[in-house]
Amino acid sequence: MKIALVQMSCTNGTAANLRKAIGLIGKAADKGAKIVCLQELFRTPYFCKKEEAGNFDLAEPIPGPTTEALSRIAKENSIVIIASLFEKRRKGVYHNTAVVIDADGGLLGKYRKMHIPDDPGFYEKFYFVPGDLGFRSFKTRYADIGVLVCWDQWFPEAARLTALAGADILFYPTAIGWKKGKAVEAKSYEESWRTVQRGHAIANGVYVAAANRVGTEEDFKYWGGSFVADPFGEIVRQGGSGEEIVIVDCDLKKVERTRREWPFLRDRRIDAYQGIASR
């Protein structure tokens, strides 16, 4: 069962970004991918670099024009698509939302980003209401999958709850990079970014697949490096820093096999974890 991670650069032309994404999804399908995951907010540049009220114009309803376009290509190719969108829920309520479109083109469900960052260059708390749908698993035609988004990557709770919900693969649409001139710090940051996610794979016995943006937008460079880690936390394949489709053949039986050899879920001390739900 092949999965594909699409990493691409974006311009201000949102229609062109969608066309590019659809082109890359088609290529991934041609190569046999059954589940294709796009990077975070693939329709636009990463606009959260600044707090500008005008940017709310970039949001759209779900279902909406983008999900309609993606549903068509999902159905045509009999593939599952995971797409990260700027969701307009109602006037004044916006989310950073990932949709899962099943291989029949139907909108299977959505995940609203639960952990919202606010750091220099990542002013997401200005734009996004924190998610209110919780951590979920989606039964797609090819696999039970979970979707989490970018900042969620740093939270073991998110990975755990999504795995407990039944997901065998955790997908992470991402937009992470560094300010120009900070390449040295970024190298170590990128290593930490990958390591913490490999840790989620190991602790939960699941595949982890992160699709990250590439390209330069103003003074930011997004590092790409999309990767798939297997349930042992080993990197199966990792992209470079340019546009690329990272394709990995996942052996879903490995999830159960790993959990039998490393029976962590058996030994969880659920009687002693209540403190996780407090500060």
Added chain:
Amino acid sequence: MKIALVQMSCTNGTAANLRKAIGLIGKAADKGAKIVCLQELFRTPYFCKKEEAGNFDLAEPIPGPTTEALSRIAKENSIVIIASLFEKRRKGVYHNTAVVIDADGGLLGKYRKMHIPDDPGFYEKFYFVPGDLGFRSFKTRYADIGVLVCWDQWFPEAARLTALAGADILFYPTAIGWKKGKAVEAKSYEESWRTVQRGHAIANGVYVAAANRVGTEEDFKYWGGSFVADPFGEIVRQGGSGEEIVIVDCDLKKVERTRREWPFLRDRRIDAYQGIASR
């Protein structure tokens, strides 16, 4: 503030093991270490390789002869000692327990291993009642520290709760290795072992320090490789496969600095984590 991890081999001579440990603790103190952590069950061979009722004779009360001996050396050297012991709580109730002895020689507290493994070669469920003291932080003279033991390493909940309790360094006395002839699998297992713990360092912004046994006991080889990871998850130093004291100078200010730059604790969704306390 220097910490030391002692990795050593053990024989059936429990008195000799204690003498060896005390000798190595003395050396670590001479090199300026302020907190010294011994490996899991350092007084004996790793007896859980088999289920034998006679092995319960190896247990001792806490406080008991070992804590008394270690308290003396802690006081003499003004150092903190973390020691993993086979605790006899009462007839029929035994724990895998780590004690924290403060720099004045006083027994500051203990942690009873919460997650108990049971795998071929690690039959701990036969010997140890799962811990009932929860996840704790200890205010030692030199730092706020947490202690977790071996199998706990694979559980993000344990690291999170110990960090939330206030620990800036997580110590993991360990006895992990492989059956002879399985060196290839072991290499990948060792990498996963290190990765998941580096993930804990990153997710919580703490130092992680694991002291692992070395040497061959019957058909098992313990791989050593004791290491300290900083709050970014980078390995500061890592031991080899022989007897060794791994010493690392920790900058405790890095914990707060890291958490300001990577404010994960700020964004935890405590309203949505209740599911962690269920299967």
